[in-house]
Amino acid sequence: xxxxxxxxxxxxxxxxxxxxxxxxxxxxxxxxxxxxxxxxxxxxxxxxxxxxxxxxxxxxxxxxxxxxxxxxxxxxxxxxxxxxxxxxxxxxxxxxxxxxxxxxxxxxxxxxxxxxxxxxxxxxxxxxxxxxxxxxxxxxxxxxxxxxxxxxxxxxxxxxxxxxxxxxxxxxxxxxxxxxxxxxxxxxxxxxxxxxxxxxxxxxxxxxxxxxxxxxxxxxxxxxxxxxxxxxxxxxxxxxxxxxxxxxxxxxxxxxxxxxxxxxxxxxxxxxxxxxxxxxxxxxxxxxxxxxxxxxxxxxxxxxxxxxxxxxxxxxxxx
Amino acid sequence: xxxxxxxxxxxxxxxxxxxxxxxxxxxxxxxxxxxxxxxxxxxxxxxxxxxxxxxxxxxxxxxxxxxxxxxxxxxxxxxxxxxxxxxxxxxxxxxxxxxxxxxxxxxxxxxxxxxxxxxxxxxxxxxxxxxxxxxxxxxxxxxxxxxxxxxxxxxxxxxxxxxxxxxxxxxxxxxxxxxxxxxxxxxxxxxxxxxxxxxxxxxxxxxxxxxxxxxxxxxxxxxxxxxxxxxxxxxxxxxxxxxxxxxxxxxxxxxxx
Numbered sequence: 001x002x003x004x005x006x007x008x009x010x011x012x013x014x015x016x017x018x019x020x021x022x023x024x025x026x027x028x029x030x031x032x033x034x035x036x037x038x039x040x041x042x043x044x045x046x047x048x049x050x051x052x053x054x055x056x057x058x059x060x061x062x063x064x065x066x067x068x069x070x071x072x073x074x075x076x077x078x079x080x081x082x083x084x085x086x087x088x089x090x091x092x093x094x095x096x097x098x099x100x101x102x103x104x105x106x107x108x109x110x111x112x113x114x115x116x117x118x119x120x121x122x123x124x125x126x127x128x129x130x131x132x133x134x135x136x137x138x139x140x141x142x143x144x145x146x147x148x149x150x151x152x153x154x155x156x157x158x159x160x161x162x163x164x165x166x167x168x169x170x171x172x173x174x175x176x177x178x179x180x181x182x183x184x185x186x187x188x189x190x191x192x193x194x195x196x197x198x199x200x201x202x203x204x205x206x207x208x209x210x211x212x213x214x215x216x217x218x219x220x221x222x223x224x225x226x227x228x229x230x231x232x233x234x235x236x237x238x239x240x241x242x243x244x245x246x247x248x249x250x251x252x253x254x255x256x257x258x259x260x261x262x263x264x265x266x267x268x269x270x271x272x273x274x275x276x277x278x279x280x281x282x283x284x285x286x287x288x289x290x291x292x293x294x295x296x297x298x299x300x301x302x303x304x305x306x307x308x309x310x311x312x313x314x315x316x317x318x319x
Numbered sequence: 320x321x322x323x324x325x326x327x328x329x330x331x332x333x334x335x336x337x338x339x340x341x342x343x344x345x346x347x348x349x350x351x352x353x354x355x356x357x358x359x360x361x362x363x364x365x366x367x368x369x370x371x372x373x374x375x376x377x378x379x380x381x382x383x384x385x386x387x388x389x390x391x392x393x394x395x396x397x398x399x400x401x402x403x404x405x406x407x408x409x410x411x412x413x414x415x416x417x418x419x420x421x422x423x424x425x426x427x428x429x430x431x432x433x434x435x436x437x438x439x440x441x442x443x444x445x446x447x448x449x450x451x452x453x454x455x456x457x458x459x460x461x462x463x464x465x466x467x468x469x470x471x472x473x474x475x476x477x478x479x480x481x482x483x484x485x486x487x488x489x490x491x492x493x494x495x496x497x498x499x500x501x502x503x504x505x506x507x508x509x510x511x512x513x514x515x516x517x518x519x520x521x522x523x524x525x526x527x528x529x530x531x532x533x534x535x536x537x538x539x540x541x542x543x544x545x546x547x548x549x550x551x552x553x554x555x556x557x558x559x560x561x562x563x564x565x566x567x568x569x570x571x572x573x574x575x576x
Binding site for chain 2: 058081082086089092093104105113153
């Protein structure tokens with residue numbers, strides 16, 4: 001069974017102070033299989049958060065269709081809700097309540113109560129290593145621990161699909177790694193389907209498949225390896241003081257196809273290590289630093305859109 | 320247990336726990352009205368006479384309504400906070416009916432208003448207002464209606480307004496003036512025509528009037544609407560604000576939230 005299916009999903013909303021509507025989604029078709037980790041990779045403003053809001057049932061799909069385990073999100077959202085666990089980008093825990101109180105409240109909302117709820121809470125707290133924190137107020141916990149409570153809360157109701165919006169926001173690298181280890185572990189142990197939005201290429205790498213999104217459209221889809229194979233060979237980035245100028249000179253002299261992205265000259269080509277000394281010798285004094293790498297998802301994004309994942313348009317924070 | 324009830328009780332309990340843990344709030348809604356009552360009541364004592372009532376007695380039911388107004392409406396201000404944090408979103412994507420959110424908050428607001436208003440009500444005999452068991456029961460019922468409907472108004476406002484500053488502004492410019500012209504401060508007889516109209520369409524008028532009927536049945540001034548009308552208006556006020564609150568929560572799903 002498909003965990004998620006959307007067809008020609010569109011979403012627009014009136015922009016503040018402008019007569020034209022903002023088109024946040026411009027026709028999204030998605031097929032997410034059961035049991036996979038599926039990522040939406042894109043910068044702020046790419047539409048991934050709007051997509052998250054629709055899939056988490058916060059917003060009804062206005063045009064096109066979306067269903068979760070064959071429950072249509074427009075007509076049958078309540079059935080879908082029972083099958084979804086949601087982790088929001090903003091903390092959804094009540095800071096003035098203890099860890100246990102938060103989980104109990106959450107269980108109550110899903111119709112769980114009594115001894116079975118108690119047992120479930122205890123089990124979740126053990127799974128996430130929170131047993132000794134159970135009676136602490138959430139406001140006293142660190143960011144990493146809070147995320148773990150969020151995850152424990154979302155999984156308390158034994159969902160078949162876990163949806164996370166930028167789950168590593170505000171986490172330090174080790175807490176991020178821990179979170180992803182937990183997500184991958186859950187997929188393996190519980191057969192959970194996981195959908196995650198992110199603007200970080202390395203998080204995309206941990207997905208089984210992903211879509212690259214930009215300005216409300218899906219630019220490309222597939223496994224990380226397949227997406228990276230769009231770029232042959234290596235990726236060279238040359239940092240210099242006048243990237244436009246240098247880019248032109250490299251094109252003239254070597255016939256390569258450089259581009260300027262985020263203030264650096266970027267060249268995709270095979271056997272990059274042989275090319276670097278030639279460039280450095282040809283333009284003495286102009287090169288400040290050179291990096292050589294295998295293509296990353298960020299490079300795929302740059303290839304598809306001409307901009308970096310971090311170059312989000314500010315002011316469209318809801319992307 | 321029924322799903323709606325379970326979710327509503329859980330949300331109500333959260334309001335109670337939060338209130339208990341947020342100590343300054345415990346006195347915040349109670350103290351200002353009591354100070355008004357002491358100062359204004361004492362200040363006008365010499366110049367006000369209505370039947371056998373002095374001003375601190377006359378002003379008593381109005382002060383109670385003000386305490387309920389402050390506490391009930393301010394308790395729903397947490398809706399703004401809940402919307403900004405992910406808490407409310409997390410409730411909205413759960414299978415719990417949206418009316419559970421409203422019921423939990425409104426009964427929460429009403430309970431908090433009661434907890435803060437009751438000590439003042441208990442002090443009534445000290446100023447010579449006698450409460451018999453039957454009038455006390457009716458007064459409590461009226462006060463519940465007042466607390467519930469005012470929480471409903473607060474809920475709707477908090478849902479629509481996205482800043483606490485804006486909420487305070489509406490409270491001070493909209494609700495407090497309504498209270499001023501509810502008969503809480505002055506009797507409703509011999510008012511200029513325009514004011515009389517405002518008084519008559521103001522639901523708070525009927526809240527204050529119902530309490531005046533209970534507190535001093537012998538001394539109600541001219542122009543007070545009959546008790547049964549007050550009861551009907553308060554019941555309608557509850558129903559309308561509740562319906563409005565449920566409607567406003569359902570509206571969000573078709574919008575960009």
